[in-house]
Amino acid sequence: MTETTIETDFTHDPDAKSWVESANGHPAFPVQNLPLGIFSPKDGGARGGIAIGDMILDLADIAGLLELEAATAARLAGQSTLNDLLDRGADSLRALRQGVFKLLTDDDKKTAVEPALHKAKDCKLHVPVTVGDYTDFYSGIHHAENIGALFRPDNPLLPNYKYVPIGYHGRSSSIRLSGVDVKRPSGQKKPPEDGAQPPFGPSARLDYELEMAIWVGKGNALGHPIPIGEAEEHIAGISILNDWSARDIQAWEYQPLGPFLAKNFHSSISPWIVTIDALAPFRTAQPARPEGDPKPLDYLFDERDQATGAFGITMEVFIATEKMRQDGDEPHRLSTGPMTAMYWTAAQLVAHHSVGGCNLRSGDLLGTGTLTSGDEGGEGSLIELTEGGKKSITLPNGETRTFLEDGDEVIITAFAEKDGFARIGLGECRAVITG
Structure with a gap:
């Protein structure tokens, strides 16, 4: 190693x-x-x-x-x-x-x-780099369980989840910096009954996703996988990521090949890359897997990575509606949670991505996937907070939300703090929804 x-x-x-x-x-x-x-x-x-x-x-x-x-x-x-x-x-x-x-x-x-x-x-x-490729993982197990329960109540997690770091290839061309407005996407939606023609129009279930961005530093040659013990040497740093999702479009298109138009219209990132060295004091052990969960396969397992491969970063997401901004109200915090909600470490994501011979390049972006804490108040998306849109959220000014409306601004912040060290932040990732 x-x-x-x-x-x-x-x-x-x-x-x-x-x-x-x-x-x-x-x-x-x-x-x-x-x-x-x-x-x-x-x-x-x-x-x-x-x-x-x-x-x-x-x-x-x-x-x-x-x-x-x-x-x-x-x-x-x-x-x-x-x-x-x-x-x-x-x-x-x-x-x-x-x-x-x-x-x-x-x-x-x-x-x-x-x-x-x-x-x-x-x-x-x-945007700090030219992003050649963008892969979004699904490493937040509590989010995966919550979303799976909405679609498959009897079988929330598919059998491969605890063996394979699940991911999909995202759209690098639509990655934009914090502060750039998000235009509401249009697309097909699931028809009201089987066999009916799907309706087409603007998404009515637009959502945010509380994620972190892992930036690839030094790349690898095609056909030469990165060993898990060396994977961290290929990680330059971390930023905040919001991989916006159109849930109604996603529900219709995601089978059999996964997300497409529901995800490719816009992804927001924070402007600053906090380096791995800056985060050294805030490294922590990867949370132990629940009893009965399988040990990662050999190419994904490294004792040192398990001992120090997670990051003690706290994430927070806020909403400021158009009315709130007009009235001078402070943004309302929707949820908060730790980056340690990842089922897989950043190094494991890099090792898995390259194990088949894929060549990662400097500036490639790996999204963690939505990070939900598993505790109340730690939901990483509106679809979880509203139980699939069944339960509306009441904001302090009396407005309600199930999904995002035009004029809503979503602000994600993140920071790391620990006794004996100076607190550092990752800045913010924000954007306003437009029609």
């Missing part, structure tokens, strides 16, 4: 302070985070940056202040996507993180670095 580096280092020191004042105590982007993204300042084109407090650091501008691999990485980040940087691998990302951390915590470097900082509110953010 090849060891992966997940130990903490000086960049995780909770007492570390930056001369960038807004970073100190920042709920998402303190100096202990340093997530990667692509931004455009007022006076320039798209290039790589790091979020630090309320600012964005232009990486290419400070490449000359770094050494060796960190300098190379910073120069690669000067491009309009992060693909080449991610493809360079975990060691390069770590060198960049450590080099930037030193610059941002050394008061003597302030004069040299400060001109490369831009106010985040004045910048435009972009």
Whole structure:
């Protein structure tokens, strides 16, 4: 088994302070985070940056202040996507993180670095990579059980679920950044009775999905699977994902080949990639499988991955209706849950994806699937919260919802915190539904 580096280092020191004042105590982007993204300042084109407090650091501008691999990485980040940087691998990302951390915590470097900082509110953010391929998994077992119970009450989980990380090939061309409106899709829906003609029109059961995005860093060659013990070396980091779903279209089309038009119209991602190294303090053991569940097959099992392969990340989803925004009401939290709701680890998803010889490439996106906690208040979608649309939700202002209506805004946030370490955030993933 090849060891992966997940130990903490000086960049995780909770007492570390930056001369960038807004970073100190920042709920998402303190100096202990340093997530990667692509931004455009007022006076320039798209290039790589790091979020630090309320600012964005232009990486290419400070490449000359770094050494060796960190300098190379910073120069690669000067491009309009992060693909080449991610493809360079975990060691390069770590060198960049450590080099930037030193610059941002050394008061003597302030004069040299400060001109490369831009106010985040004045910048435009972009999808951080060119996404060549997008695979959405179904690793949230509580969600799978809940959805299965709606369609197959007597057999919610199919026999393969606990052996195979289930996934489908999504549509990379319709991945958009947080903040881009989601146009309600149209399609065929299940007819009211067998043999009748299916109705066609806008989806009336539009839903969100509370997910996380796993970004592939270094790829693999076609025909050369990634062993489970090395899989983590191919993961660059994590973002927030909302894989919007048209449940009425999905119910009609999903058999026999799975999701198609119900999923391919729009997927939203947060703009910042929080690196594996930044998440080192928040690594945790994969939850033990219930008694009687099968042990993963050998190509999916690694003792170290089971001990440290899960992430202690908390996710929250909020809704702000058009009326709520007009009235100045705060968004209402619909649910919250942990990323540890995954039945499979991120490394297992990578190993399984490549085991048949598939070549993953830098910037490929792997969705976790909807992550439902298994507890009340931890449902990862409206179809679960409303029991398939049978039970409406009453919002604090008296409005009700079964599924999303035009003008509704969905906001997903995520963060990691643990005693003895600085809290870090993954930003937010939001979008408004339009007709």
